Amino acid sequence: xxxxxxxxxxxxxxxxxxxxxxxxxxxxxxxxxxxxxxxxxxxxxxxxxxxxxxxxxxxxxxxxxxxxxxxxxxxxxxxxxxxxxxxxxxxxxxxxxxxxxxxxxxxxxxxxxxxxxxxxxxxxxxxxxxxxxxxxxxxxxxxxxxxxxxxxxxxxxxxxxxxxxxxxxxxxxxxxxxxxxxxxxxxxxxxxxxxxxxxxxxxxxxxxxxxxxxxxxxxxxxxxxxxxxxxxxxxxxxxxxxxxxxxxxxxxxxxxxxxxxxxxxxxxxxxxxxxxxxxxxxxxxxxxxxxxxxxxxxxxxxxxxxxxxxxxx
Numbered sequence: 001x002x003x004x005x006x007x008x009x010x011x012x013x014x015x016x017x018x019x020x021x022x023x024x025x026x027x028x029x030x031x032x033x034x035x036x037x038x039x040x041x042x043x044x045x046x047x048x049x050x051x052x053x054x055x056x057x058x059x060x061x062x063x064x065x066x067x068x069x070x071x072x073x074x075x076x077x078x079x080x081x082x083x084x085x086x087x088x089x090x091x092x093x094x095x096x097x098x099x100x101x102x103x104x105x106x107x108x109x110x111x112x113x114x115x116x117x118x119x120x121x122x123x124x125x126x127x128x129x130x131x132x133x134x135x136x137x138x139x140x141x142x143x144x145x146x147x148x149x150x151x152x153x154x155x156x157x158x159x160x161x162x163x164x165x166x167x168x169x170x171x172x173x174x175x176x177x178x179x180x181x182x183x184x185x186x187x188x189x190x191x192x193x194x195x196x197x198x199x200x201x202x203x204x205x206x207x208x209x210x211x212x213x214x215x216x217x218x219x220x221x222x223x224x225x226x227x228x229x230x231x232x233x234x235x236x237x238x239x240x241x242x243x244x245x246x247x248x249x250x251x252x253x254x255x256x257x258x259x260x261x262x263x264x265x266x267x268x269x270x271x272x273x274x275x276x277x278x279x280x281x282x283x284x285x286x287x288x289x290x291x292x293x294x295x296x297x298x299x300x301x302x303x304x305x306x307x308x309x310x311x312x313x
Contacts, residue, residue, distance in 0.1 A: 002119060003094045004037040004042075005094035005097045006100055007097055008100055009046045009101065009102065012050045012052045021043065023108065024043045025065060030112075044071060048073050074308070075307070081305045083163060088172070089308070097172060100164050107127070107201045114165075114166040117166070122195050124189065126161045127161065127164035156190045157190055158198065164201055240285070
């Protein structure tokens, strides 16, 4: 039997909070009755700078439901940082923490299986999406493409796993030792190395509201996932540069041949092709190196990942 805490980051989730708290309460009571978790287990909602009534609802739920706890961040810190804030706070209240989005699209049956594995001695249990029919086609395609790209770049991660996972207090203590500012938990947690397993996660339709994870946010997360754990893009730039030089040599041979054969035409096509191609390679190289320098800049400043304004406990 473990003392469990679930952590749910919330950004403008007023439409789903009451329903989600009710469903989680039913699940908690079921697991308490079955002797899987202790009666002082908690569900923690992290308000990530919401502009609606999310924090007011969390306060009301805390007053009426003994299982509910709340964390109010001072400003919007981002999904990954909100999860980290919730985990690092909740680990002082629990033996194991499960992170699950507030919309509860993840499979609650899988959550119960995570608890079973934790009781068997597993420190980390990943929820792996076996069905994404509830996600839009573009999101499914882009997500699976990214996981494959990430793997090819040498990033160690679990295929089709997002941020639905269980971590023991021991694993969370180890995670706290990683002082990175650019958080990408899906790549960071597998590096811990403790005993782990997976459970199937069937994604369900959202009950209400809209996903706050926009295309821009997903692209930024994907970029962080690659540049925070792999230097292969830099090597890719080197190979592109070598290829650019090869193209330039071929164009040089063509120009010399045209001069000797008298077929040279005083035109701009070959020149413009060379200029634009080389210029493009230079811009890509500068941009990619700039991303890594920017990450070094953020790490060196060592600013806090989040600021907690209030904790309901």
